[in-house]
Amino acid sequence: MAEATPHVGSRVRYWRLRRNLGRKQFADMVGRSTSWLDKVEKGERELTRLPLLERVADALGVDPAALTDSIQAARTAQCVDAAEVQAIRSALGRYPGLSARDSGRVGVVGIQRQAAYLDQAWLSSHFAVVARHLPQLMDDAQRAVLVTTAAEQVAAYRVLVTTYRLASSMLLKFEANDVAWLAADRAMHTALRIDDTWSLARATRSVARAMTSTGQRDEAIATSLDMADRMHDETNRNEQELLSLYGMLYLSASITAAGQDDARLARDMHDEAMAAALRLQPHHRTHQTFFGLTNVLIHRVSALVRLHEAGRALEFAATIDPATVAALSAERQANYLLDLTEANTQAGRYREAVRLLGRAELVAPEEVRCRPLAHGLLRSLLHNTTGEPARMVKRMADRAGVTA
Numbered sequence: 001m002a003e004a005t006p007h008v009g010s011r012v013r014y015w016r017l018r019r020n021l022g023r024k025q026f027a028d029m030v031g032r033s034t035s036w037l038d039k040v041e042k043g044e045r046e047l048t049r050l051p052l053l054e055r056v057a058d059a060l061g062v063d064p065a066a067l068t069d070s071i072q073a074a075r076t077a078q079c080v081d082a083a084e085v086q087a088i089r090s091a092l093g094r095y096p097g098l099s100a101r102d103s104g105r106v107g108v109v110g111i112q113r114q115a116a117y118l119d120q121a122w123l124s125s126h127f128a129v130v131a132r133h134l135p136q137l138m139d140d141a142q143r144a145v146l147v148t149t150a151a152e153q154v155a156a157y158r159v160l161v162t163t164y165r166l167a168s169s170m171l172l173k174f175e176a177n178d179v180a181w182l183a184a185d186r187a188m189h190t191a192l193r194i195d196d197t198w199s200l201a202r203a204t205r206s207v208a209r210a211m212t213s214t215g216q217r218d219e220a221i222a223t224s225l226d227m228a229d230r231m232h233d234e235t236n237r238n239e240q241e242l243l244s245l246y247g248m249l250y251l252s253a254s255i256t257a258a259g260q261d262d263a264r265l266a267r268d269m270h271d272e273a274m275a276a277a278l279r280l281q282p283h284h285r286t287h288q289t290f291f292g293l294t295n296v297l298i299h300r301v302s303a304l305v306r307l308h309e310a311g312r313a314l315e316f317a318a319t320i321d322p323a324t325v326a327a328l329s330a331e332r333q334a335n336y337l338l339d340l341t342e343a344n345t346q347a348g349r350y351r352e353a354v355r356l357l358g359r360a361e362l363v364a365p366e367e368v369r370c371r372p373l374a375h376g377l378l379r380s381l382l383h384n385t386t387g388e389p390a391r392m393v394k395r396m397a398d399r400a401g402v403t404a
Helices: 010-018 024-027 034-042 050-060 069-077 082-092 108-123 127-147 148-172 177-194 196-211 217-237 238-257 263-278 294-306 310-317 322-326 330-346 349-362 365-369 372-384 389-399
Strands: none
Touching: 010 050, 024 069, 024 322, 024 389, 050 177, 082 127, 082 148, 082 177, 108 148, 108 330, 127 148, 148 196, 177 196, 196 217, 196 238, 217 238, 217 263, 238 263, 238 294, 263 294, 294 322, 294 330, 294 365, 310 330, 322 330, 330 349, 330 365, 330 372, 349 365, 349 372, 349 389, 365 372, 365 389, 372 389
C-alpha cells in the first residue's frame, strides 16, 4: 500500500522537532494550548485559517508553502536553511564563562560521543543533521572546557575545536563565509589556549579555508605552511596521530594556490602531501581526513580544475582507481564528482558532466540539491544540454529548486 501523503500537522511536528522546540514552548510561541498543538500534529485539526498558518510557519522559521505544498515541503526539508545558519551564528555569540548560571558540569564523554556522531553525519553529507544539533553541542563544549578536570582538559578542548571546525566547514559549503571565518577563528584561539598540536593543525585547516573564501589566499597558504613547519618534528615522533593532519595542510595549500593560478606552487604542495601519504598505509584514515593516496590524488584533480586545466584534470582522473574512491566518505566522493562535473563542463563534454552530476546526487543528495556550487553547475548544464541529458538535468534542477 502506498504511504499516505504527509499532512500539514506532520510537517509542523517535523519542523518543531528539527528546531528543537518542546510542545509547550512552541504552543506558547503561537498563542495556543498544547492540546491544540497535539491535535494539529496528529491531523485531527486542520490549519485552515491563513493568519494562523502564517503564525505557525513564522514561529518555525519556514515559508508557509513548506507546510502546505508537498513539493516545496520536500525541497525545504532536505537542506540547511537560514534559521539554522542563524542558530549557529547565535551559538557563536554566546559566552558561557560570563554567566554563573552556566557553571554546571558537562561530561566530556558525552560531548565526545555527540561530536563523533556529528562528524559522521558530516562525512555522510547529512548537513541538516549537523545543523540541527551543532548549536547545542557548541554550547555544551564551551561549558565543558570551563569545568573540566586537568586529566580531561585536552579532550574537552579537542571537542570544542571540532565543533567550531564543523561550523566553519558547513558554513563555507553554503557560502556564509563571514560567519565561517568567525567559527574558524574561534577554533584557532581555542587551540592556542591548550597548545595542543592536534587541535592546532585542525584549526589551521579551518582558518586557511576561511581565509581563502574571503580572498586572503596568500595569508591562507602562509598559515598552512607555518603550521606544517611548526609540527614537522613532532609529526616525525608521532606519525599515527599527526601525519594525516600534516599532509592535509599541504593539500589545503595546494588547492588555495591553484585558486590563485599558481600552478607551480600548487604542484609543489601536492608533492609534499604525496610524500606524507606514501608514509602511510594505502587506506589509512584518521580524524575524519580520509588522508591517504586516494585523497591526495583527487585533490590534484580539484587543483587542476581550479587552474582551468580541464583536459589535464580529466586525464589525471582516469588514472585513479574508482574502487579506492568508492572507499572514501560520501562527502569526499561527492566533491570529487562535482570537480569532475566542472571539468567536463569546462571541456564542453556536457553529456558526461550530466552523468557525473547524477552520480553525485545518488551518493550525497544534499551536496547537489542544497549547495550553491552545485546549483551553479545545474544552471550551466540547463543552458548547454539538449535531448535526454537536458531532461535529466531538468529533473535534478527541479529536485533542487533551481531554474535556468
